[in-house]
Amino acid sequence: MELVIDIISWLFLIVGSFFCLTGGLGLLRFPDFFSRIHAASLTDTLGASLILIGLMFQAGWGLVMAKLLLILLFSLLAGTTASHAMAKAALKSGLKPLEFKKGVYKELSGETSSKP
Amino acid sequence: MFAITAIAVLIVMAVALARAFLGPTLYDRILAVNNFGTKTVLLIATIGFLRGRPDFLDIAIVYALINFISIIAVLRFFEYAGKQTTKEE
Numbered sequence: 001m002e003l004v005i006d007i008i009s010w011l012f013l014i015v016g017s018f019f020c021l022t023g024g025l026g027l028l029r030f031p032d033f034f035s036r037i038h039a040a041s042l043t044d045t046l047g048a049s050l051i052l053i054g055l056m057f058q059a060g061w062g063l064v065m066a067k068l069l070l071i072l073l074f075s076l077l078a079g080t081t082a083s084h085a086m087a088k089a090a091l092k093s094g095l096k097p098l099e100f101k102k103g104v105y106k107e108l109s110g111e112t113s114s115k116p
Numbered sequence: 117m118f119a120i121t122a123i124a125v126l127i128v129m130a131v132a133l134a135r136a137f138l139g140p141t142l143y144d145r146i147l148a149v150n151n152f153g154t155k156t157v158l159l160i161a162t163i164g165f166l167r168g169r170p171d172f173l174d175i176a177i178v179y180a181l182i183n184f185i186s187i188i189a190v191l192r193f194f195e196y197a198g199k200q201t202t203k204e205e
Contacts, residue, residue, distance in 0.1 A: 009117075010117045013117055013118070013120070013121045014117075014120070014121075016121070017120060017121045017124035017125070018124075020124055020125060020128045020155070020158070021124055021127065021128060023128065023151070024127065024128035024131035024132065024151075025131070027131060027132060027135050027147070027148065027151060028131050028134065028135055033141055033143050033144055033147070036135075036144065036147060037147055040147055040150075040151050044151060044154055047158075048154060048157075048158055051121060051125075051158055051161075051162070052158075052161065054121075055161060055162070055165055058165060059165075059170065064170040064173065067170075067173040067174070067176075067177065068161070068173065070177060071157065071161065071173065071176055071177055071180055074177070074180050074181070074184075075154060075157065075180060078180065078183075078184035079154060081184075081188075082150055082184060082187045082188065082191075085187075085188060085191050086143060086146060086147055086150070086187075086191060089143065089191045089194065089195045090141075090143040092195060093143075093194075093195070095141060095143065
């Protein structure tokens with residue numbers, strides 16, 4: 001039984017690390033702010049949740065698990081709220097999303113976006 | 117196994133720091149610093165388990181709270197002041 005719980009916990013930790021690395025890669029390589037915020041916040045939520053759940057399997061029932069659950073709930077709330085606030089602030093300050101058209105990236109403009 | 121997770125989180129923290137230095141706009145830097153903060157919480161929790169001292173989780177909770185509050189504060193501060201930084205490019 002001990003071994004089964006260990007294996008489940010290792011699986012969660014490894015998959016969470018993989019998602020964290022994917023988010024870091026997206027943060028480094030994507031072309032503009034809005035795609036970067038997508039990569040960072042989506043994989044951040046999933047990676048942090050999986051790593052914390054993996055740690056919970058190692059902790060067992062008790063105070064440690066309650067603390068981990070607290071961190072998990074707070075990071076789920078705070079990560080999404082912070083991402084939304086960042087995207088809203090960036091849009092309000094005039095930062096436009098990029099548009100991929102004919103092999104090049106250019107700024108999205110309201111009038112020309114309906115044309116092919 | 118905790119060591120592998122800690123190394124992966126450290127790599128992501130290095131990448132986020134690189135984006136914070138490179139980032140063309142102000143908001144890229146804020147996003148990178150936010151990502152760095154959440155990864156710090158994960159690193160502290162993992163190192164607590166790695167060393168066999170789960171008391172570190174208190175520090176992780178405090179760090180998560182401070183990170184969220186500071187990001188929201190910085191965003192409130194820059195929400196209407198970002199136009200000059202985007203015009204410069």
